[in-house]
Amino acid sequence: MALSRLNTFTTKSSLFRQLPQNAKCLSNLILGEPSGPSVKTPIPGPKSKEMISELNTIQFANTVIYFTDYNKSIGNYIVDVDGNVLLDVYTQISSLPLGYNHPDLLKVLQDPDNQRTFINRPSLGLFPGQGWPQKLTSSLLSVAPKGHSQVTTMACGSCSNENAFKAAFMWYRNKQRGGAPITEEENTSCMMNVAPGSTPFTIMSFKGGFHGRTIGVLSTTHSKAIHKLDIPALDWPIASFPRYKYPLEEFAEENKAEDRKCLAEVEEEFERFNKSGRFVAGVVIEPVQAEGGDNHASPEFFQELQRITKKNGAALIIDEVQTGGGATGKYWCHEHFHLPEPADFVTFSKKMLTGGYYSLPEFRPQQGYRIFNTWMGEPSKVLLLDKVIEVIKRDNLLSIVQASGKKLMDGLMDMSKRYPQHVKNVRGIGTFCAFDSSSAEKRDEIVAKLKEKGIQSGGCGDLSLRIRPALVFQPYHADIFLEKFEKVLKKIKTF
Ligand code: PSZ
Numbered sequence: 001m002a003l004s005r006l007n008t009f010t011t012k013s014s015l016f017r018q019l020p021q022n023a024k025c026l027s028n029l030i031l032g033e034p035s036g037p038s039v040k041t042p043i044p045g046p047k048s049k050e051m052i053s054e055l056n057t058i059q060f061a062n063t064v065i066y067f068t069d070y071n072k073s074i075g076n077y078i079v080d081v082d083g084n085v086l087l088d089v090y091t092q093i094s095s096l097p098l099g100y101n102h103p104d105l106l107k108v109l110q111d112p113d114n115q116r117t118f119i120n121r122p123s124l125g126l127f128p129g130q131g132w133p134q135k136l137t138s139s140l141l142s143v144a145p146k147g148h149s150q151v152t153t154m155a156c157g158s159c160s161n162e163n164a165f166k167a168a169f170m171w172y173r174n175k176q177r178g179g180a181p182i183t184e185e186e187n188t189s190c191m192m193n194v195a196p197g198s199t200p201f202t203i204m205s206f207k208g209g210f211h212g213r214t215i216g217v218l219s220t221t222h223s224k225a226i227h228k229l230d231i232p233a234l235d236w237p238i239a240s241f242p243r244y245k246y247p248l249e250e251f252a253e254e255n256k257a258e259d260r261k262c263l264a265e266v267e268e269e270f271e272r273f274n275k276s277g278r279f280v281a282g283v284v285i286e287p288v289q290a291e292g293g294d295n296h297a298s299p300e301f302f303q304e305l306q307r308i309t310k311k312n313g314a315a316l317i318i319d320e321v322q323t324g325g326g327a328t329g330k331y332w333c334h335e336h337f338h339l340p341e342p343a344d345f346v347t348f349s350k351k352m353l354t355g356g357y358y359s360l361p362e363f364r365p366q367q368g369y370r371i372f373n374t375w376m377g378e379p380s381k382v383l384l385l386d387k388v389i390e391v392i393k394r395d396n397l398l399s400i401v402q403a404s405g406k407k408l409m410d411g412l413m414d415m416s417k418r419y420p421q422h423v424k425n426v427r428g429i430g431t432f433c434a435f436d437s438s439s440a441e442k443r444d445e446i447v448a449k450l451k452e453k454g455i456q457s458g459g460c461g462d463l464s465l466r467i468r469p470a471l472v473f474q475p476y477h478a479d480i481f482l483e484k485f486e487k488v489l490k491k492i493k494t495f
Helices: 002-006 013-018 046-056 103-110 112-119 132-138 157-177 184-190 248-275 299-311 333-337 379-394 397-418 440-452 475-491
Strands: 077-079 085-088 151-154 202-206 280-285 315-319 345-348 355-359 424-429 432-436 458-460 464-467
Touching: 085 475, 103 112, 103 379, 112 379, 132 379, 151 157, 157 280, 157 315, 157 345, 157 355, 202 248, 248 280, 248 299, 280 299, 299 315, 299 333, 379 397, 397 424, 397 432, 397 475, 440 458, 440 464, 440 475
Parallel strands: 202 280, 280 315, 315 345
Antiparallel strands: 077 085, 151 355, 345 355, 424 432, 432 464, 458 464
16 A cells, blocks of 8 residues: 555656756656645654653653654655654654655565565675675775775674774784784783783774764764763773864864864874874764764865874774765765875765775785674665665766755855844755754754754754755755745744
8 A cells, every 4th residue: 555655756867867957857856745844733743642652661762753654754755653744854864865765765675586685684794695796886886985996884883983993903903013923912812801912002083073872983972971971981082173163254264273273183192192002093083073063174174184194004984974875965075075095994874774884905804704793784775775876876866965955055044144043154065954053942942843844854963953854855845944944933032
């Protein structure tokens, strides 16, 4: 029943191919979507509330916003169990590349050959299915950042970063050994968590960064106390991430000075830790700090960071878990930075559907079972990703992102002039946009009122609201968002 309903959801890719730059035809890309949001009950509605209490008897459920009807959700619209239809600019924490129930993805499931991939989950490190290298090539490697030919799949974003860190540590130690074999003492000491088998190596991270919640990467996460409280942390170097003044054109000098200050801290931390023998094996950074409040840094900052990292013999690990997959108008956000050399690692998850990382060949582990786990990713996710990438290319979705991003940014800029008390520091690349409100309370009020008007958005950082639509979000959807947003702004009291 759900499927027949979804047959009305048709892509107009052939039409779109003829007129790729024509914004008018972009609005026809998805048929079968509602013409706009509709809200019938308070959110969460009565059915959601009942289900939340039911779930709460089984597990802690106080974060649940509402229960979703995944049969009815379609394209850019999420539909809750009470029948409320919301334009979704949060998309499952920025992890839905093509919106809900995309017909091309549903077709992947209907193919009997594919069904076997869904039910026979392999241990990829031991028994990959035939065609696996070709699948990796047509999907992940077809969109690899320039200079990358090696990819390792993992389950989630945290796990991808954990393993990139481990690969960086092994690479660093291997350099130190200078080709000497691993000693018996190293093998026995590591079993007791002591030197020389266990190293004192570190990963440098940035204030405001987020790289996951598992215990290793959590030491590099610095966005909110709630993520870290009560968990033991590693004493690793932490530098400041630039905090710019907006509009950027007006504060060019101040922002350049901010870059210099943060880069000087990176140099100081390298020196401090390397001198004390706690060698910095890697530097991990997001191209835009997302959970930490959508903090952007300049291409020059990243170029210089790459130079300093290399000079100090460490690996640059770019965490594209949230920024990757097309939302910035390029497949990888760091492509906007024109780095002189490829990053050593680029980690991904979310919109890529599978976790994992690209790494340069020198980071291949020296022995088997060093970067390893039961599943090492999930072929059915890669099968879906293969289709997602095909649709992105076929429907020219990156140019849609650019067009919709411009519409969003222009609209937000305009709001920041007309409602300066509520909309400040507008920033974004592609549809990866955000602004600051005047306080956390005001930001939460805007998110709540947007929901009442049928817009699902999300907060980030202390006082920011982030916009994270799917790649099928078109300029026409941006208009709907902006119209509802203005209605909300008119209702928000200044104090
Ligand atoms: O509260 C949470 O646990 C959230 S809310 C958003 C995320 C996590 N983002 C995940 C994330 C990320 O944004 C970056 C830049 N790096 C790593 C991660 C971790 O990914 P997962 O959640 O898949 O482990």
